[in-house]
Amino acid sequence: MTQSRIDATQTRPPLWRNVTFLKWATQIGVLVGLVVLAWILISTALRNLEAQGLSLDWDFLTDPVGIRLGEGIFTQPASGLEAFATAIVNMLRVTASGIIAATILGVLVGISRLSSNWLLSRSATAFVETIRNIPLLIQIVFWFFLMTLFFPTLEVDASGPAPGWLIVSRKGVSIPWLFPTEVFWQWFVFVAGGAWAARRVYRRRIELLEETGRETHPGRWALGTFVLIAGLGWFAHPIAGALGWLFALVAAVIAAIPDFAFQLLFAAVSIWLGARWIRRFLDSRRTPAGLARLTDDDYFRMGLAGVLGLAGAAVFVAIPQITSLITDVAHFVFAFLDQKFDFLRTGVPLRLGRPEVVVPGRFPQIGDTGMTMTPNFFGLWVGVTLYTAAFIAEIVRGGILAVPKGQTEAGMALGLKRSQVLRMIILPQAFRIILPPMGNQYLNLAKNTSLGIAIAYAELVQVGQTLFNQTGDTIQVFLIWMAFYLTVSLVLSSIVNWYNRRVKLVER
Amino acid sequence: MTVYVAPELKPPEPPPEARQLGAWVWLRKNLFNTWYNGVLTVVLAVGIVWGARGAFAFLLSPDRLWGVIPPNATNYAVDVYPRPELTRIWVTLAVVMVLVGLSSATWRPTGKTSWGTILAVVRATGVAAFAVGLLVPPTFVGRNPLLVGGAVLVLLGAVGIRAAGPAAREERLPMLGVLAGVLVLALVVIWLLPVAKTTKVPWTIEVLVLAAAHLVGRPLVRAVGEKTLKVVLSFLWVLSLPVIYLHLERKPVIPWEVVVSWLPWVLPVLVVGYLAILYASRAGRERAAALNALLVVAALAVWFVPSPMVVRLLMLVLVGFTLAAPTFASSGNGRRNFMVGWSGATFFLVYFVTLAVAETGLETQGDFLGGLNLTFLLALGGMLLSFPIGIMMALGRTSTMPIFRLLSTGYIEIVRGVPLITVLFFADKVVPRFLPPGLDFDGVVKAIIAIALFSGAYLAENVRGGLQSIPKGQYEAARALGMTTAQMTMLITLPQALRAVIPAIVGQVISLFKDTSLVAIIGLADFFRVARDIVPNQPASLGSQIENLVMAAVVYWIFTFSFSRASLRLERKLGVGTR
Amino acid sequence: MADNGKRDIIICEDVKKWFGDFQALRGISTRVYEQEVVVIIGPSGSGKSTWIRCINRLEVHQEGRIIVDGIELTSDVRNIEQIRSEVGMVFQQFNLFPHLTVMQNITLAQTWVRKRTKAEAEEKAMALLERVGIPEQAHKFPGQLSGGQQQRVAIARSLAMDPKIMLFDEPTSALDPEMIKEVLDVMKELAQSGMTMLVVTHEMGFAREVADRVIFMDQGQIVEEGTPEHFFTNPQHDRTKLFLSQIL
């Protein structure tokens, strides 16, 4: 009793009853516990690895590997790095084509579900309910088997409906395609420049239209600009080869600066980031009357930020491998670009390839002259496309339904046509609602490509598994997986967030 | 200006459509209301007929090996589970049935339907069957039964609707009764037609167990009280998981002498537990805290003195109880619940540890759980375990403590950023690397934990959405009543948050069920893997991949579709999403 | 021809409308002449909204005839679009397009339906915003305006189409009292300028001041109609008396 009366007069409670202290003590206690646990686990892992004759290094990325991949840029990779590069390109190929196809199909189905035509809306519903309720894995395997077991067999002479132009067989579907040649990147500089210029021209023409009220054909002008510059580049691309010197210079500079300089630089950046956080935090607490009184909580936060910054710096200094990894990657990128550009290197940037059947051994194969869709790609692509489309359809439907009915009515009352109301009033509003969940679906699609492993499509997980089955480096492979997928997630979700902020409705 | 006054109010008239022919109006309105819709209808109809004929011709061609499916029924259900021990599976199923029956009596799903709806479903089924009959290849043996059966159903439905009259059509029937009717119908089919020949007796028993549990549950609810029963049942559901798993995994040869040797340890701890809970709930906060500090030290200390594992675990559980006691057990009622809970916890812990240390009498090698049985075990386990993870992470992410927030946010975002298959590989291939040699978990357990960790991150986001949807006033009101943070969370905000996101949670559970198929990739013999690899590679059924896949797809579809329909009903009932 | 020699611009003959089995309009017959201001009152659910929404075919009547400015409302698409561009409508919930600025809200239909150039449309929009008293808000988004300002934008948006008839469905019931006045002032000014107006409202002051005629509806039919004086001094039907006693 006396105790509590004394407390009432104290300005600060004793430490063991100070809420802030208790809060931070618990948190730091848990954090320390986790670090200790991690330390125990890691040291156990190191012991285990040693006992099995393995180590936690990254040699498998550069050492020769004896694996074969189903398809991609390196089907017989010389190193783990090449294998992963192949896997990443394959994965991105399915993801990109899947996102495009799923969006188109999903939007169509979603709008169909709202059609006043009973048959159409019911068919769309049946599609969605069938696809959504069957595990994706089954669907992928189903499409794969459908092609490998039930498509026509590949024959040398009668190869498909349009010989020389289209091959449809159990071993894949092949179509003519334009392939980049070694001067493609030089031309690409012009294509990108053309796109940028076209954008500028488009804006300018729109401004002109708004100033004068005359029809200025912004679309045609933009297209014309793009075609002109890209067409010019088709012949003038050897000039862009001069960029090669620039890339070579950057690569040389990176190679010339000693690693410890970079180490110091990164350490400084880490400390600077911590300091910047603290400064910004203090700024945010600054009122016109001066610095607001800081709570214990605030001091703990700033302390944490400082410690983290210092810890980052310490890591950079103590483990030089991290720095050399970063510089190596940067050097590799620029050296690679240097190879792709050469002043006055001539040639045609794109070349037409037509599908053909070859007989390397006893059995006919599809040659690599056309663009071939293997059964593995087919199964995975069709599977993820249909699956994602079903979810996108639901999102689109929900988004359209979420636009209040009054909006349609107001549009109709103004005399707009049904299609105009849909295009100018409903869709722009529905789009804002649809966008975030749509981004989530794209992310899911990207992650779902990992199911390609079930039909041996050479994507990241499948290649990783093949690699660690050979080398036993499961931990490293797992870290690579995580790094890659998290990067993809981060990139996709920042695009969505950025766009979302841009189109957000202005509210009071 | 003239003034008009109506002489008297006109009575309402029936709508003009009622005077016309129903079907004709319907066609005009829904298929041919504009010229382009008419064209669309014709094109679509031709396309659907063409596509369906093609699909049926493919699926029902004489080349298909549908004959391999029925003989493998047991493989699909349980894979290589030792056949003499199959009763174990029926028993675990009965455990689930008891819980389902009791839960249905306690939560009383109140959906209603009407004769009109049922008859309309019958009629629609008939139309669909008849249409399929028209589309299948003429050589297919089932064609005539489909046509005749379809016609009969259409007739039944139509005549029924006519005969019933509007009053009977509108009559509300409890959904539960309809479900019971469907179950009885299924039993009749099992007994009369040559399906499930060897399992019709066990199936009948299971249904009887379900019905009995439901019937017992009703008076039980009245006797015990709904709220208590709900809590108890929730705990029993969680506990059912290890019970089922252990019962399936092992035929215990219990080392009684070991168990008895624990008694001198367990009994004192039990009594100390009672006293500690009593003290912690009665004494003030500070004394309770001192007691807790003491107990934590003791709980850690027992790990360093030679003592049975069961006691070490028991001490940890006790610390959990006493930590919660000052906040939740200060009323007489709460104290009683805590005592009962502590007794139950002690009992189950001893029971589980006993089973865990017992030798198994099952003659098997490796993972022998498989088939649909494993699929459901994974789904149930993943679901039950993902709840605590999800709730904890959601609370962490919304908490005011930055380090906890950082940790939970990191966990949620990392797990949501990677595909499930990498998490499964992590559990299967990476985790053993971090454990002392010789210590490794069973593949099934690892898969359950991986699925739960994965699903938990998604669940956390759902729960977080619910927590954020709670109006600020609720928090302020709870604070104003003098509740502590823990009380506010457990009693006010969390229950509301969970209720608000039930539909999202059900959606998550459905996708979890589909996702269990991924364990096939890390080598577990779940239903999908049996259908994909195991059966088609048997000599007798070589080359039946497509048949097996289609069968598996249909089975998964039936379960997921009925789940999602049920959740839709729930959503409507809760009025979520309507404003 | 109406008895005062003006042309009939809206003719309703025995208009009936059902929602499923429920009959919302049980035979509405009346005529509105050019430049007339008609106020419609009646209890909730009496079919006021349904009726005026039938006039620009936001709802489709099933029996009877509606003729607007000499064009009969049938399912002919061309008629419907023509009538909609001649008839403006103002809603209780404003229904401004939240993703477009005030200016874009007003110019959208002018450019797409009336095929005006952007400059013409903007000039017209500015003139109308002046008229409703909020020229300075032209480049804000609807979400940034008050309710009264939003409703005035909605009126300007309708007027921009140069409608012959304006329909108002409880334009002030979602507004605070001080905002009601700003909207009513705009409507009064509009009535004095000779616009034909059908107004569903419970603002009796407005009815008394500007209405040429008041129509009382109940149970989907017209129970009593007459001048405002008639209604406020000498209502005849029991239903009317009861209703007026409740709201006055």
Ligand SMILES: Nc1ncnc2c1ncn2[C@@H]1O[C@H](COP(=O)(O)OP(=O)(O)OP(=O)(O)O)[C@@H](O)[C@H]1O
């Ligand atoms: N879309 C609809 N579907 C079914 N019933 C409707 C629909 N719209 C209106 N109704 C019904 O028609 C009747 C008339 O509705 P209406 O909106 O015309 O009334 P109101 O006189 O405008 O009432 P209030 O003053 O509340 O706006 C009401 O009973 C309403 O429930």
Ligand SMILES: [Mg+2]
């Ligand atoms: Mg109304």
